[in-house]
Amino acid sequence: MADCLFKEALFWCSTGNENSLEVKCNLCPWNCTIKEGSVGFCKVRKNIKGKLYSLVYGSPVALNVDPIEKKPLAMFMPRTWTFSIGTYGCNFDCSFCQNFDISKNVPEIKKPSLEIITPEVIIKKAFETGCKSIAFTYNEPTVWIEYAVDIAKEARKHNIPLVLVSNGYIEKEAREHFYPFIDAANIDVKGFSEEFYRSMTKGRLQPVLDSVEYLFQLGKHVEITNLIIPGKNDSEEMICKFLDWIESNLSKTVPIHFSAFFPTYKYFDSQKTPPETLYRLKRYANSRGFENMFLGNI
Numbered sequence: 645m646a647d648c649l650f651k652e653a654l655f656w657c658s659t660g661n662e663n664s665l666e667v668k669c670n671l672c673p674w675n676c677t678i679k680e681g682s683v684g685f686c687k688v689r690k691n692i693k694g695k696l697y698s699l700v701y702g703s704p705v706a707l708n709v710d711p712i713e714k715k716p717l718a719m720f721m722p723r724t725w726t727f728s729i730g731t732y733g734c735n736f737d738c739s740f741c742q743n744f745d746i747s748k749n750v751p752e753i754k755k756p757s758l759e760i761i762t763p764e765v766i767i768k769k770a771f772e773t774g775c776k777s778i779a780f781t782y783n784e785p786t787v788w789i790e791y792a793v794d795i796a797k798e799a800r801k802h803n804i805p806l807v808l809v810s811n812g813y814i815e816k817e818a819r820e821h822f823y824p825f826i827d828a829a830n831i832d833v834k835g836f837s838e839e840f841y842r843s844m845t846k847g848r849l850q851p852v853l854d855s856v857e858y859l860f861q862l863g864k865h866v867e868i869t870n871l872i873i874p875g876k877n878d879s880e881e882m883i884c885k886f887l888d889w890i891e892s893n894l895s896k897t898v899p900i901h902f903s904a905f906f907p908t909y910k911y912f913d914s915q916k917t918p919p920e921t922l923y924r925l926k927r928y929a930n931s932r933g934f935e936n937m938f939l940g941n942i
Contacts, residue, residue: 651701651790653689655818665694671818672735672786673851686787687750688733700731701791702760705746706782709773715809718938719899720828720865721777726807727770730782731791735813737846738834739911740873747783748909763791763798770804777827779807786814789822796825812855813847819858828865830901831856835870835877836886844876844911853889860894867899869940872921874905874914883925887932896934902926904941917941 659666665680669689676684678691688699712726734747741747770778778799785792785808796806805827812831814822823829833852834845841849859866870886872878890898902925904917919942926937 650690650692650697650699653696653698654790654793654821655815656689656696658694665691667691667694667696669696670815671789672813672815673848674735675815685737686733686735686784688731688787698788698790700733700788702762704729704731704761704766706730707761707769709775710779710781712777712779712807715779715781715807715830716869716901716903716938716940717807717828717830717865717867717899718901719867719936720807721805724776725774726777726779727766727773727775728779728781729766729795730780730785731788732783733787734784734811735787735847736784736811739844739909740871740905740907741909742871742906743782744909763795766795767798767802767804770799771802777805777807779809781807781809784813785810786818786822789818793822793825796822800825810855811845811847812852814851814855816854819855823855823859823864824862826859826864828867829859830867830869831859832869832871833886835873836882836889837877840877840882844873853893857893860898866894867901869901869903871903871905872917872925873911874917874921876914878917878921878925883928887929887934890934891932896932897936899936899938900929900934901938901940903939906941 655671656669669676669684674685680691683690708728710728732750780792808826808829838849902922906916922939929937
C-alpha cells in the first residue's frame with residue numbers, strides 16, 4: 645500500500661503490456677483484463693498504476709446483528725446471533741437482485757485511512773454484541789476476499805465460526821485459498837441451466853456447482869438457496885435436474901431453501917412467487933426423499 649491508500653488485491657497478474665499497464669484479475673470466472681485507472685466487472689477492484697487494488701478493504705457498508713436463520717442457515721448453530729458484514733460490489737449482474745442498493749449502486753469510493761474498520765475491530769464487535777459467529781453476507785464476499793480472509797484469520801484465533809453467503813462464482817485457486825476458513829455456507833444456486841445464468845445473471849452455472857461440491861468435499865456445513873422465479877426457473881424439468889444433481893453430487897440431507905421471488909431492480913416480467921408453488925416444490929422434494937426442505941419469503 646506504499647503508493648496507494650487501498651489494499652493490494654490477491655489473485656491478479658500483469659498482462660505484460662508495459663505501455664498500457666493492463667492487469668488481469670484471476671479472482672472469479674470473469675478473468676477481467678483491466679486497463680490502468682479502470683475497475684473490473686465487480687466495480688471494486690481497480691488497476692492503479694499497473695497494480696490491482698481492493699477498494700473496499702476495511703470499508704463495510706453493512707454491519708448488523710442477525711439471527712443466523714436469516715442468512716438463511718436452518719441447521720447450523722440454530723437460535724444464535726451472527727455478526728453480519730457486507731461491502732459494495734458483486735461479480736454477477738442479476739436482473740432480479742434483492743440487494744442492488746449495495747451490490748450494484750457503487751458510489752465513488754474514497755478511502756481516508758482513519759476510517760478503516762480492521763479485522764480486529766470486527767472480532768471485537770462480534771463479542772460485544774454477543775454473536776456466536778461472523779457472516780460474510782449482503783453483497784458477494786468473493787469480491788472482498790482480501791478483507792474476508794484477514795477477518796477469517798483473526799476469527800480463528802478466537803474460535804469464532806465463519807458463515808459464507810455467496811453466489812459461489814469464484815476461480816479454483818481463490819476458492820482453495822478462501823473456503824477452508826469457512827465453517828458453514830449457504831450458496832445461491834439461482835437456476836439450474838446455463839441459459840438461465842447467462843440471461844439472468846450474466847454468469848455461468850458450472851463454477852457455482854464446482855464451489856458447492858468443493859465446500860461439501862471439505863466437510864463444511866452446506867445449505868443451498870434457490871430463488872424461485874415464475875416462468876424462469878420453476879419448471880418441473882429444471883427442479884428435477886437441480887435435485888438430481890444434489891442427490892448425485894452431495895446428499896439428500898443437504899438443507900435446501902426454496903425462496904419466493906418479488907419483482908425488483910430491473911426484472912418485473914414475472915409476478916411474485918405464489919406460496920403454493922413453493923409448497924408444491926417442497927412436497928415434490930420430500931417425495932423424492934430430500935429430508936431438509938425450507939421455504940422463505942412467504
